[in-house]
Amino acid sequence: MASRSGSQATAILAPLDALLPDLEALYKDLHAHPELSMHETRTAEIAADRLRDAGFEVTTGIGGTGVVGLMRNGDGPTVMLRADMDALPIKEATGLPYASTVTATGPDGVETPVMHACGHDMHVTWLAGAARLFSQARGSWRGTIMAVFQPGEETAEGARAMIDDGLFDRFPKPDVVLGQHVMVGPAGAVAGRSGAITSAADSFKITLFGRGAHGSMPQASVDPVVMAASAVMRLQTIVSREIGATEAVVVTVGALQAGTKANVIPDEAVILLNIRTFDEAVRERVLQSITRIVNSEAEASGAPRPPEVQPLDRYPLVVNDAEAAKRVRTAFEAHFTEERVRHVGPTSASEDFGSFGGEWGVPSVFWFVGGTDPDTYEKAKAEGRLNQIPTNHNPRFAPVLHPTLRTGVETMVAAAMAWLGTDG
Numbered sequence: 001m002a003s004r005s006g007s008q009a010t011a012i013l014a015p016l017d018a019l020l021p022d023l024e025a026l027y028k029d030l031h032a033h034p035e036l037s038m039h040e041t042r043t044a045e046i047a048a049d050r051l052r053d054a055g056f057e058v059t060t061g062i063g064g065t066g067v068v069g070l071m072r073n074g075d076g077p078t079v080m081l082r083a084d085m086d087a088l089p090i091k092e093a094t095g096l097p098y099a100s101t102v103t104a105t106g107p108d109g110v111e112t113p114v115m116h117a118c119g120h121d122m123h124v125t126w127l128a129g130a131a132r133l134f135s136q137a138r139g140s141w142r143g144t145i146m147a148v149f150q151p152g153e154e155t156a157e158g159a160r161a162m163i164d165d166g167l168f169d170r171f172p173k174p175d176v177v178l179g180q181h182v183m184v185g186p187a188g189a190v191a192g193r194s195g196a197i198t199s200a201a202d203s204f205k206i207t208l209f210g211r212g213a214h215g216s217m218p219q220a221s222v223d224p225v226v227m228a229a230s231a232v233m234r235l236q237t238i239v240s241r242e243i244g245a246t247e248a249v250v251v252t253v254g255a256l257q258a259g260t261k262a263n264v265i266p267d268e269a270v271i272l273l274n275i276r277t278f279d280e281a282v283r284e285r286v287l288q289s290i291t292r293i294v295n296s297e298a299e300a301s302g303a304p305r306p307p308e309v310q311p312l313d314r315y316p317l318v319v320n321d322a323e324a325a326k327r328v329r330t331a332f333e334a335h336f337t338e339e340r341v342r343h344v345g346p347t348s349a350s351e352d353f354g355s356f357g358g359e360w361g362v363p364s365v366f367w368f369v370g371g372t373d374p375d376t377y378e379k380a381k382a383e384g385r386l387n388q389i390p391t392n393h394n395p396r397f398a399p400v401l402h403p404t405l406r407t408g409v410e411t412m413v414a415a416a417m418a419w420l421g422t423d424g
Helices: 002-013 016-032 041-053 120-136 158-164 224-235 237-242 280-301 322-335 354-360 374-382 401-420
Strands: 057-062 066-073 078-084 103-105 111-113 143-150 176-186 190-192 195-209 249-258 268-277 308-315 318-320 341-343 347-350 364-372
Touching: 002 120, 002 322, 002 401, 016 041, 016 120, 016 401, 041 057, 041 066, 041 120, 041 143, 066 120, 066 158, 078 120, 078 401, 120 143, 120 176, 120 401, 143 158, 143 401, 158 354, 176 190, 176 354, 176 374, 176 401, 190 322, 195 224, 195 280, 195 364, 224 237, 224 249, 224 268, 224 280, 237 249, 237 280, 249 280, 268 280, 280 308, 318 322, 318 354, 318 364, 322 341, 322 364, 322 401, 354 364, 364 374, 364 401
Parallel strands: 078 143, 078 176, 176 364, 190 341, 195 347
Antiparallel strands: 057 066, 066 143, 103 111, 190 364, 195 268, 195 308, 195 318, 249 268
């Protein structure tokens, strides 16, 4: 089936050259008009219009701003293709002529710059392009395509919101769920694996309580700044001293907030903490360690009350089904040259994509598409400077347009055709 589905994918992709200028214009427009998580109204409207123009049955407003398009094209498998839509509260520093100058009100009520610093504008463009190509080539495939434009990936809200809003009841159960993400890597290359591909993630707000006093009278205080500083240092020992060397864990303190003035000892301090894990038992051990450490530091400081540990968000582990991942890889190898299809280890980045396949009980596959200029990437690799290439969530993150645009449409079509090929 692989070779035949590969030739069918090639036929479907034949008009892509002519479509690329339109997709480039769409991408630049989306990049210049980013929207924060769960507020993707303009982006969702554009996605819905694109699907309608391509002949899809479109449902909007799922889980807030989620969009689902169905194209039924005879008997055959149902393939779900997913793209996330939201941007980040980051001020863009790419210098691009289409760079974002947008600001928006964040969840805290504060006006913040907004940027597509994770490539979701590229993801929307890829799926819009694939949808258009499938609509133009209905004689080359059979089955149902379910195009899902998801809100709120960056806050781990979107997949959950769509599921809670009846996604599983209102639409046909897919045979496979497929998704992809632009990442640092040579543009034109694709990378994936069987098994875990992105980590589970948990974020917490930890509030440590003290007793405020004048900065000149520390003896009258229980200093939450010192308490928090000690806790931060001790939290770093979870990975180095409590977790085995063969078990991958990341513990990151992203913020430590306390006080307003140099000579005032505040009443409390706040730690914002994020962990990444690949195993549920390891995750539970890390969570227990966090609770033990912050409580012990508070007790050692004579805190007037125990800390509060408030969960903020949680991302599931994304695990690629072994058989489905093999099928996708075979499709990629049939379409691309072999050197463009690469194996990648698990990454500590996280995604809520896994909720769809995991909770629907169907196989899913997630892979990465390189977005870095190939010459830039190879030069940085040769000089040992790969860590200096701006990553996702960096103010300077900007995928090179070509061949990234083309490659992401090709991967989406080729992967879908591993199921939608007319030979079953």
